[in-house]
Amino acid sequence: MFKQIHKYIVKSFIGPWMVTFLICVFLLLMQFLWKYIDDLVGKGLEWTVILELLFYASLTLVPLALPLSILLATIMTFGGFGERNELFAMKSGGISLYRIMYPLLIFNIIISFGAFYFSNNLLPYTNLKMRSLLFSIQQQRPEVNIRNGIFTEPVDNLSIKVDHKHRKNSSLEGVLIYDHRNLSGNNNVTTAKAGNIKITEDKTVLIMELFDGYRYEDIKLDKNKKKSNKTRTHQKSKYKKQIIYIELDGLGLDRSNEDLFKSGFEMLNNHQLQRAVDSLKHSLHERENDIWFTIKKYLLFKGEAQWLNQSEEEKQIAQTSVAELVIANPNFEINIDTIFENLNVSQKNKVIDFASNYSRAAKQYVEVSELEVLGYKRWIARHDIEWHRKYMLSIACLLFFLVGAPLGAIIRKGGFGLPVIISVFIFLIYYVISITFEKTVRELVLLPEIGMWISSFILVPIGVFLIYRTANDSMRINPHFYLKLTNLFRKKQKQ
Numbered sequence: 001m002f003k004q005i006h007k008y009i010v011k012s013f014i015g016p017w018m019v020t021f022l023i024c025v026f027l028l029l030m031q032f033l034w035k036y037i038d039d040l041v042g043k044g045l046e047w048t049v050i051l052e053l054l055f056y057a058s059l060t061l062v063p064l065a066l067p068l069s070i071l072l073a074t075i076m077t078f079g080g081f082g083e084r085n086e087l088f089a090m091k092s093g094g095i096s097l098y099r100i101m102y103p104l105l106i107f108n109i110i111i112s113f114g115a116f117y118f119s120n121n122l123l124p125y126t127n128l129k130m131r132s133l134l135f136s137i138q139q140q141r142p143e144v145n146i147r148n149g150i151f152t153e154p155v156d157n158l159s160i161k162v163d164h165k166h167r168k169n170s171s172l173e174g175v176l177i178y179d180h181r182n183l184s185g186n187n188n189v190t191t192a193k194a195g196n197i198k199i200t201e202d203k204t205v206l207i208m209e210l211f212d213g214y215r216y217e218d219i220k221l222d223k224n225k226k227k228s229n230k231t232r233t234h235q236k237s238k239y240k241k242q243i244i245y246i247e248l249d250g251l252g253l254d255r256s257n258e259d260l261f262k263s264g265f266e267m268l269n270n271h272q273l274q275r276a277v278d279s280l281k282h283s284l285h286e287r288e289n290d291i292w293f294t295i296k297k298y299l300l301f302k303g304e305a306q307w308l309n310q311s312e313e314e315k316q317i318a319q320t321s322v323a324e325l326v327i328a329n330p331n332f333e334i335n336i337d338t339i340f341e342n343l344n345v346s347q348k349n350k351v352i353d354f355a356s357n358y359s360r361a362a363k364q365y366v367e368v369s370e371l372e373v374l375g376y377k378r379w380i381a382r383h384d385i386e387w388h389r390k391y392m393l394s395i396a397c398l399l400f401f402l403v404g405a406p407l408g409a410i411i412r413k414g415g416f417g418l419p420v421i422i423s424v425f426i427f428l429i430y431y432v433i434s435i436t437f438e439k440t441v442r443e444l445v446l447l448p449e450i451g452m453w454i455s456s457f458i459l460v461p462i463g464v465f466l467i468y469r470t471a472n473d474s475m476r477i478n479p480h481f482y483l484k485l486t487n488l489f490r491k492k493q494k495q
Helices: 005-041 049-060 060-082 088-090 097-139 268-301 312-319 322-328 336-341 345-411 418-442 454-471 480-494
Strands: 152-155 158-165 169-179 188-199 205-218 235-245
Touching: 005 049, 005 097, 049 060, 049 097, 060 088, 060 322, 088 097, 088 418, 097 268, 097 345, 097 454, 152 205, 152 235, 169 205, 169 418, 235 322, 268 345, 345 418, 418 454
Parallel strands: none
Antiparallel strands: 152 158, 158 169, 169 188, 188 205, 205 235
């Protein structure tokens, strides 16, 4: 059972942790919005759809926000203890740093198990929902997103440009329409001095009312009639008023595309990832056997499939192998150089041409097959990366606590000042190392078991060293250090 001091330590940690976690999620969510703002603006989306997307996106940002919030909250908590001399009072009462860290260690272990459960069970579902919803929004057509001086396609192969559009009444000036829906080029062009645009209530038909314009249309000629290539028959008509009805297919938000993303590695839990990796390795093994069989049978010793268009003499020379000569003459010792030297010049040239074509075909097939096998291996590596990432999240939460606790006791500063700078600096180093070695795993330079855990291996000795030195009071920063640092910056500002 926890003592009162243990309860006090846990309460001191929970408040900053929840605040910093929400702040981290909010900042990362703003980055998400900044990245996809062009896909959200001008689509006529309902606010419920946008809130749903932000909710799923915020859940997908938990793997980044959770470790950073734990590091920041730990430094703030122990830094606050040191700043208020509570850490000194606990040590004076015979409580060691290990005992002070004990309740928060238990609490962070619980968080680590919860993080693994989230990343293994909930995160794949939220990734699927977020990806499918974002894809639906990106594929959704704008209702009437016509801008001044820019071509807009409300439907495929129909481009509309206006010189000026009034926002109040949706009236248009200087309308130009290219209709390519018959897929025969620019054979239908409509111009108008003015017009207006509106959409039906069910958002299925776009109605354009045009005034004082011309319509240019090419006319197809009868195939039996001969016409010069330099002249084209077309029709020009002038109108005072014209109404165009444009059917808007696929304008609404389509939510039936989740099947496109279900097989993605980000949408699978660890059990499904392991099954997918086994299936991919089996397919890769079969493909490698097929490649070797093809090279051995058709590229190294035979080439009949490549010489179907050659003469009978060339086919006979190409299809004759050393094994057939041995069977025909069992007591005859074959010397390839002697056979080649006994050929005439024409036959030698044909043999050289055959050999060159065989080698080119073999080289091309090997290069293409190598890229295919490399793609298989990289795709397997992506699944392995995702499998290890789910464990990395839970381990990172625990390691950042082990690093943050002694750092907070060393700097003895609470609040959002110095702890924020130190925690962000440490997290950036950890994140850069993780991304760098993750790319090496993607490029098949390192095994996933090594590359994905290097950043964690670096944190372990750092955390152990800091805890040991801080517990023995052999690593401490003088409070006057902050005053000297502040005065140094003040002098630079005055200069």
